[in-house]
Amino acid sequence: MENFTFYSPTYFAFGKDTENQAGQLVKKFGGTKVLIHYGGGSVIRSGLLDRVKKSLENENIPYIELGGVKPNPRSGLVYEGIELCRKEGVDFILAVGGGSSIDSSKAIAAGVVYDGDFWDFYSGKPIENALPVGTVLTISAAGSEGSPDSVITKEEGMFKRGASGDAIRPKFSILNPALTMTLPAYQTACGVTDIMAHLYERYLTNTKEVEVTDRLIEALLLTMKKEGARAVFEPENYDARANVMWAGMMGHNHSCGVGRSQDWRSHCIEHELSALYDCAHGAGLAIVMPAVFRYSLKHDVMRFAQVAVRVWGCEMNFQDPEKTALEGIDAFQKFLISIGMPSTFADIGAKEEDIPKLVDVLCHGDGRDGTIYGFVDVNEEDCTNIYKMML
Amino acid sequence: MENFTFYSPTYFAFGKDTENQAGQLVKKFGGTKVLIHYGGGSVIRSGLLDRVKKSLENENIPYIELGGVKPNPRSGLVYEGIELCRKEGVDFILAVGGGSSIDSSKAIAAGVVYDGDFWDFYSGKPIENALPVGTVLTISAAGSEGSPDSVITKEEGMFKRGASGDAIRPKFSILNPALTMTLPAYQTACGVTDIMAHLYERYLTNTKEVEVTDRLIEALLLTMKKEGARAVFEPENYDARANVMWAGMMGHNHSCGVGRSQDWRSHCIEHELSALYDCAHGAGLAIVMPAVFRYSLKHDVMRFAQVAVRVWGCEMNFQDPEKTALEGIDAFQKFLISIGMPSTFADIGAKEEDIPKLVDVLCHGDGRDGTIYGFVDVNEEDCTNIYKMML
Numbered sequence: 001m002e003n004f005t006f007y008s009p010t011y012f013a014f015g016k017d018t019e020n021q022a023g024q025l026v027k028k029f030g031g032t033k034v035l036i037h038y039g040g041g042s043v044i045r046s047g048l049l050d051r052v053k054k055s056l057e058n059e060n061i062p063y064i065e066l067g068g069v070k071p072n073p074r075s076g077l078v079y080e081g082i083e084l085c086r087k088e089g090v091d092f093i094l095a096v097g098g099g100s101s102i103d104s105s106k107a108i109a110a111g112v113v114y115d116g117d118f119w120d121f122y123s124g125k126p127i128e129n130a131l132p133v134g135t136v137l138t139i140s141a142a143g144s145e146g147s148p149d150s151v152i153t154k155e156e157g158m159f160k161r162g163a164s165g166d167a168i169r170p171k172f173s174i175l176n177p178a179l180t181m182t183l184p185a186y187q188t189a190c191g192v193t194d195i196m197a198h199l200y201e202r203y204l205t206n207t208k209e210v211e212v213t214d215r216l217i218e219a220l221l222l223t224m225k226k227e228g229a230r231a232v233f234e235p236e237n238y239d240a241r242a243n244v245m246w247a248g249m250m251g252h253n254h255s256c257g258v259g260r261s262q263d264w265r266s267h268c269i270e271h272e273l274s275a276l277y278d279c280a281h282g283a284g285l286a287i288v289m290p291a292v293f294r295y296s297l298k299h300d301v302m303r304f305a306q307v308a309v310r311v312w313g314c315e316m317n318f319q320d321p322e323k324t325a326l327e328g329i330d331a332f333q334k335f336l337i338s339i340g341m342p343s344t345f346a347d348i349g350a351k352e353e354d355i356p357k358l359v360d361v362l363c364h365g366d367g368r369d370g371t372i373y374g375f376v377d378v379n380e381e382d383c384t385n386i387y388k389m390m391l
Numbered sequence: 392m393e394n395f396t397f398y399s400p401t402y403f404a405f406g407k408d409t410e411n412q413a414g415q416l417v418k419k420f421g422g423t424k425v426l427i428h429y430g431g432g433s434v435i436r437s438g439l440l441d442r443v444k445k446s447l448e449n450e451n452i453p454y455i456e457l458g459g460v461k462p463n464p465r466s467g468l469v470y471e472g473i474e475l476c477r478k479e480g481v482d483f484i485l486a487v488g489g490g491s492s493i494d495s496s497k498a499i500a501a502g503v504v505y506d507g508d509f510w511d512f513y514s515g516k517p518i519e520n521a522l523p524v525g526t527v528l529t530i531s532a533a534g535s536e537g538s539p540d541s542v543i544t545k546e547e548g549m550f551k552r553g554a555s556g557d558a559i560r561p562k563f564s565i566l567n568p569a570l571t572m573t574l575p576a577y578q579t580a581c582g583v584t585d586i587m588a589h590l591y592e593r594y595l596t597n598t599k600e601v602e603v604t605d606r607l608i609e610a611l612l613l614t615m616k617k618e619g620a621r622a623v624f625e626p627e628n629y630d631a632r633a634n635v636m637w638a639g640m641m642g643h644n645h646s647c648g649v650g651r652s653q654d655w656r657s658h659c660i661e662h663e664l665s666a667l668y669d670c671a672h673g674a675g676l677a678i679v680m681p682a683v684f685r686y687s688l689k690h691d692v693m694r695f696a697q698v699a700v701r702v703w704g705c706e707m708n709f710q711d712p713e714k715t716a717l718e719g720i721d722a723f724q725k726f727l728i729s730i731g732m733p734s735t736f737a738d739i740g741a742k743e744e745d746i747p748k749l750v751d752v753l754c755h756g757d758g759r760d761g762t763i764y765g766f767v768d769v770n771e772e773d774c775t776n777i778y779k780m781m782l
Contacts, residue, residue, distance in 0.1 A: 001568075001633040003406025008399060014650065015394025177392075209630035212614045212638045219610035223603045239600035242392040246649065247603045255641060259405065259633070 001210055001259040008253045010146050011172040014246070016238075018176045019136050022052045022094065023059035029132055029171040031092025034063040035085055037105045038096040039070065043138060046182060052096055052136055064088050069097060072274050072281065073104040075154045078118060081108035085131070095135045095170075098191075099142020099151075099281075102135050106150035106168040109133045122152055123366060127165025135173045140180055140231075140245045141191030141282060143198055143252025145173035153275055159366045160271035175249065177241035185232050189339040190282025192228035195248045196221060196332075197285045201264045202257035203307060204296070204375040214306070216256035221311045223247045225335065232339045265374035266292045269386060272358045279348040286341035287348065290333040291389035294326070299376045301325050345390045355387045392601055392650040399644045401537050402563040405637070407629075409567045410527050413443045413485065414450035420523055420562040422483025425454040426476055428496045429487040430461070434529060437573060443487055443527055455479050460488060463665050463672065464495040466545045469509060472499035476522070486526045486561075489582075490533020490542075490672075493526050497541035497559040500524045513543055514757060518556025526564045531571055531622075531636045532582030532673060534589055534643025536564035544666055550757045551662035566640065568632035576623050580730040581673025583619035586639040587612060587723075588676040592655045593648035594698060595687070595766040605697070607647035612702045614638045616726065623730045656765035657683045660777060663749045670739040677732035678739065681724040682780035685717070690767045692716050736781045746778045 011029075013021050026034055034056060036049070043049045044067075056063050066081050085093070085108060095105035109130040111118030121127050137145045144150065148169045153160045180188070203217045224247055230240035250256065269292060270284040297304055305321045308314040308328020317324045333343060342348050363370045363380050372378050378386065402420075404412050417425055425447060427440070434440045435458075447454050457472050476484070476499060486496035500521040502509030512518050518539075528536045535541065539560045544551045571579070594608045615638055621631035641647065660683060661675040668675075688695055696712045699705040699719020708715045724734060733739050754761045754771050763769050769777065 001406075001630055001637075003409070004403075006403040006405065007401075010398075012395075012397040014397065015392075018394070209634070211618050212611070212634040212641070215610035215614045216607065216641070219606035220603070223606050227602050239392055242650070243600070243603040246392075250603070250607070250646065255646065258637065 002207055002261070004258045006254060006258050007166060008146065008169070008255065010170050010253070012146070012175060012249070013172065014175045016176060016178055018174045019048060019051050019179065020055050022134070022136060022174060023055035023057070023061055025172045025174070026056065026061055026092055026094060026134060027059050029092070029134065031061065031132060031134070033088065033090050034061055034092045034094050035081065035090045035108070036063050036065045036094050036096060037069065037081060037108065038067050038101050040067055042182070043096050048136070048138070048179060049096060052094070064090065069101045069104045071100050072153050072160065072278060073100040075119060075152055078104055078107040078111060078152060082111040082118060085112045091131060093131055093133045095133065096138070098137065098139030099144045102142065102144040102170070103150040103152060105133050105135070106130070106144070107152050107163070110163070110165070110168055119154060121163040121165070122154070122161040127163055127167050130165070130167040132171045133168060135170045137173060137175050137245070138179045139183060139187065139191050140241070140248040141194040143195065143248050145170060145175065146249040146253035151271070157361075157365065158275040159361070160275040161366060175245050177238055177245045180241045180245065181236045181238065183235065185235065186340055187280070188235065189232050189341055190280040191248070192224055192232065192244065192339060193282035193286045193336060193341055195228070195244070195251050196224050197266055197289060198252045199224070200289060201266060202260070202262050204263035204303065205260040206375065207260035210260045213256050213258060213260055218307065218310045220247045220251045220256065221307070225311065229335070229339055263375040265372050265378060268372050269362060269383065272362045273348065273350060276354065276358065277348055277350055283342050283348055286336045287343060287345065287390050290329055290343070291386050293329045295382070295386050295389065296376045297322065297325055297329070304328055352391055355384060358387060359383045393598055393652070395649045397645060397649050398557060399537065399560070399646065401561050401644070403537070403566060403640070404563065405566045407567060407569055409565045410439060410442050410570065411446050413525070413527060413565060414446035414448070414452055416563045416565070417447065417452055417483055417485060417525060418450050420483070420525065422452065422523060422525070424479065424481050425452055425483045425485050426472065426479075426481045426499070427454050427456045427485050427487060428460065428472060428499065429456075429458050429492050431458055433573070434487050439527070439529070439570060440487060443485070454485075455481065460492045460495045462491050463544050463551065463669060464491040466510060466543055469495055469498040469502060469543060473502040473509060476503045482522060484522055484524045486524065487529070489528065489530030490535045493524075493533065493535040493561070494541040494543060496524050496526070497521070497535070498543050498554070501554070501556070501559055510545060512554040512556070513545070513552040518554055518558050521556070521558040523562045524559060526561045528564060528566050528636070529570045530574060530578065530582050531632070531639040532585040534586065534639050536561060536566065537640040537644035542662070548752075548756065549666040550752070551666040552757060566636050568629055568636045571632050571636065572627045572629065574626065576626065577731055578671070579626065580623050580732055581671040582639070583615055583623065583635065583730060584673035584677045584727060584732055586619070586635070586642050587615050588657055588680060589643045590615070591680060592657060593651070593653050595654035595694065596651040597766065598651035601651045604647050604649060604651055609698065609701045611638045611642045611647065612698070616702065620726070620730055654766040656763050656769060659763050660753060660774065663753045664739065664741060667745065667749065668739055668741055674733050674739055677727045678734060678736065678781045681720055681734070682777050684720045686773070686777050686780065687767045688713065688716055688720070695719055743782055746775060749778055750774045
């Protein structure tokens with residue numbers, strides 16, 4: 001195991017009706033003027049936004065609003081939010097929504113207290129200061145409610161890039177599984193896929209002797225296999241939603257990924273798909289992951305065999321472990337298809353003729369050096385091959 | 392799943408040589424005058440105490456020392472520590488050692504800022520304020536490095552009782568697995584047993600639909616089964632020590648026990664053994680747990696069968712699940728014996744004729760009402776039967 005630091009100081013209020021604690025929690029963490037940042041229709045229609053506002057009013061905390069966050073959140077709205085916060089003297093950002101609203105809130109929070117262009121943070125500059133952020137989560141997927149990470153798409157060039165820093169970890173996150181019960185099956189399944197991707201990205205490691213984190217990741221994958229499917233097919237099953245929600249947080253607050261190298265190539269390779277075609281991130285991942293895994297299989301057959309046996313219930317083929325390894329990837333892909341996820345380029349409207357463009361932006365966009373680093377480093381030719389495996 | 396809150400803001404510095412960061416971390420968390428609180432011989436002999444002092448000196452942080460913490464730490468030294476801190480104007484407590492040093496430090500930290508008798512907190516009063524505490528861990532066992540809990544023995548009456556509160560969660564914990572490599576096999580095995588006990592106490596729940604926490608607990612039990620044994624038999628295996636150390640923290644910072652009722656009867660029943668005979672807490676637990684489990688088996692056969700199959704590799708007996716359940720308890724006890732733990736009263740010098748006294752203090756000491764609450768509530772007769780099963 002490698003040396004590491006771990007720090008996860010987010011306060012979680014988990015369970016029914018917890019959104020009514022928003023005002024008290026903003027007060028607890030020092031907010032006196034709030035920007036409520038959200039997407040659109042559903043948080044308004046469901047009455048959630050009103051309940052959150054009521055909770056702030058009960059604590060006499062003034063607020064302003066900025067809606068309109070889109071999936072794969074854009075830099076334009078971040079610039080707008082930064083301006084607005086400065087003008088209005090906002091000192092706390094409250095995200096109401098899923099990963100997109102939270103990531104956009106984190107970007108605004110970092111940008112408000114920074115003199116330069118906030119995009120610097122998404123080009124590699126570490127985030128050291130930010131306004132405090134709180135969240136009211138409505139989708140189990142991104143894990144942003146417990147992570148120091150944010151992903152934003154820059155409109156010029158359609159680069160989708162990530163930034164990170166303890167300063168943008170939410171001070172609190174309100175997790176009410178009931179808020180996710182109205183999510184359509186497709187969006188639920190996209191979230192399930194994203195959570196499983198966070199787990200696989202950590203699982204694919206070159207660090208030896210990491211039994212504790214291997215086992216924790218497998219535990220969360222097993223949970224998603226059972227409860228993720230149940231959340232898709234029984235949308236109003238509170239317990240299934242609750243198990244998925246905690247698994248999503250635990251899978252991405254880094255506690256199960258400490259002390260080991262990680263992969264994250266699937267996320268990089270997917271980001272170009274959702275940037276170009278504006279598909280759901282989870283749907284893109286469902287197509288990308290099996291291709292990346294099959295392409296990387298020979299790098300460490302036993303690692304893929306281990307997850308096949310321990311998570312997917314495959315029987316170990318001691319004569320030919322590669323068969324077991326492949327069987328595990330097949331089982332994962334079948335699972336994704338069974339919950340309604342796509343499996344080919346055509347399913348998300350992606351086109352073979354775009355592959356050169358995808359590979360170019362992936363490998364050279366925004367200052368990249370031609371290689372995507374991870375479990376196995378891959379170059380332009382590899383990435384072309386990987387995209388072709390998705391046809 | 393039940394509603395819950397989760398808050399674990401401890402900063403962990405994990406890995407080789409991390410004890411040299413003690414001074415920087417005390418400074419980061421605002422300490423300007425430190426009490427270093429520790430046990431005895433080994434932290435001095437190994438040079439660890441000197442390295443920690445050096446690290447404080449490098450940051451120009453003045454310190455005083457209080458050694459002499461014993462296993463099953465006593466109230467007398469806590470009173471002494473509180474006096475000393477007040478006299479010397481200490482504003483940060485740095486525990487160097489295992490659970491005993493950490494728990495004693497937490498008690499001092501809470502007592503210094505409290506006008507009454509610190510024992511009030513160990514009689515049920517919640518801890519709301521305390522001096523900040525940091526830790527340099529030398530034994531993987533108690534999990535106190537990441538928990539809001541502390542257990543102290545009151546000399547008058549030999550009551551062993553716990554207190555809890557977010558205020559006594561360590562601000563930082565330094566976890567260097569190499570510091571545990573000189574621990575004798577017996578102490579290592581006691582720690583392994585304690586960690587597994589924390590997991591079983593959470594596993595035995597009456598809450599339904601808790602797949603995510605079930606799976607996480609099983610993941611940590613599986614880790615301990617492999618890496619715990621390896622740490623005992625290959626004491627200088629850094630990776631085994633590292634896996635055990637992170638499993639011990641994760642198993643007790645509550646992330647795998649949220650939203651579910653828990654048991655903790657084995658800890659209560661054991662506390663009377665270590666209070667009366669001053670045996671190691673882990674050794675006491677090794678004797679107590681199999682008895683408590685067998686006594687509670689019929690309350691939820693399928694729960695015991697589940698852990699038997701998922702952790703102990705037993706084959707499910709679909710005709711007679713109770714057989715599988717019992718087989719799992721037997722396998723756990725065999726494991727404990729295999730790492731050198733005791734299995735009977737005689738092994739720790741406990742005596743049958745003391746049972747009435749043990750039961751009386753257990754069920755009525757320090758204001759208890761005659762019942763020990765948990766997975767199954769047990770009365771005096773039950774506790775007598777359980778102690779007798781250990782003969």
